[in-house]
Amino acid sequence: MASTVRWAETGRHALADHLPDAVVLLPVGATEQHGPHLPTGTDALIADAVCEAAAGLAAARSPRPLIVAPAIPVGASDHHLPFGGTLSLTPETLTAVLLDLARSVAVQGGRRLILVNGHGGNVGVCQAAAAAACTRYGLAVGHVDYWRMAEAERDVPVPGHAGEFETSLVLALRPELVGERAGRDPVPEPPAVPGVDLHSAAVWQAIDGYTDRPEAADAETGRRRLDRLATLLADRIVDVARAL
Numbered sequence: 001m002a003s004t005v006r007w008a009e010t011g012r013h014a015l016a017d018h019l020p021d022a023v024v025l026l027p028v029g030a031t032e033q034h035g036p037h038l039p040t041g042t043d044a045l046i047a048d049a050v051c052e053a054a055a056g057l058a059a060a061r062s063p064r065p066l067i068v069a070p071a072i073p074v075g076a077s078d079h080h081l082p083f084g085g086t087l088s089l090t091p092e093t094l095t096a097v098l099l100d101l102a103r104s105v106a107v108q109g110g111r112r113l114i115l116v117n118g119h120g121g122n123v124g125v126c127q128a129a130a131a132a133a134c135t136r137y138g139l140a141v142g143h144v145d146y147w148r149m150a151e152a153e154r155d156v157p158v159p160g161h162a163g164e165f166e167t168s169l170v171l172a173l174r175p176e177l178v179g180e181r182a183g184r185d186p187v188p189e190p191p192a193v194p195g196v197d198l199h200s201a202a203v204w205q206a207i208d209g210y211t212d213r214p215e216a217a218d219a220e221t222g223r224r225r226l227d228r229l230a231t232l233l234a235d236r237i238v239d240v241a242r243a244l
Contacts, residue, residue, distance in 0.1 A: 029119060
């Protein structure tokens with residue numbers, strides 16, 4: 001059984017011993033508005049929780065030690081600034097932050113890094129940073145968006161923003177942070193074009209910054225989804241550890 005350590009709770013000598021053989025997991029979150037009912041730290045909360053749980057499950061099968069780095073709490077969220085409650089980095093700044101953290105891992109002997117992303121606005125940035133870190137610092141870098149693993153599950157709706165999916169996860173993790181959820185009738189339907197990622201400030205305004213029906217969420221469904229997400233991510237962590 002491989003060991004799992006939390007970077008922030010581990011001393012420098014132990015980290016130095018682990019890093020050359022380890023896979024470092026870096027949760028990447030955001031602090032932004034999540035409608036009138038969810039906390040602004042939703043994305044960082046979920047990314048960190050899924051990453052921690054997955055590491056615990058993966059340790060029994062991983063051929064390499066796992067190191068869980070502190071979650072990055074702020075992401076690329078400029079599109080949420082008009083609603084308030086948002087702290088945001090520009091994509092350029094977030095890329096620089098991720099590259100600096102990757103460089104820090106590399107110069108201390110690390111060779112493998114997985115970015116575990118929890119925010120849609122970070123997707124392109126994480127992808128670009130992973131590719132750049134590989135070529136600049138000689139790291140093997142993976143990037144996974146935790147919710148995309150859920151999209152293949154038959155009992156999970158297409159994850160939206162602060163809708164039923166995310167609300168169920170926060171109800172499972174920190175129910176005291178979930179506010180009143182008014183019903184939506186009709187539910188605003190943002191425009192969609194198959195195969196095209198659309199970016200539109202007008203669309204966000206039209207749906208009041210959140211999607212679908214958060215009032216339909218419940219904690220039990222959230223706990224079941226978190227367990228499944230952790231299992232799916234653990235499988236991918238083990239695959240990366242075996243491949244690299």
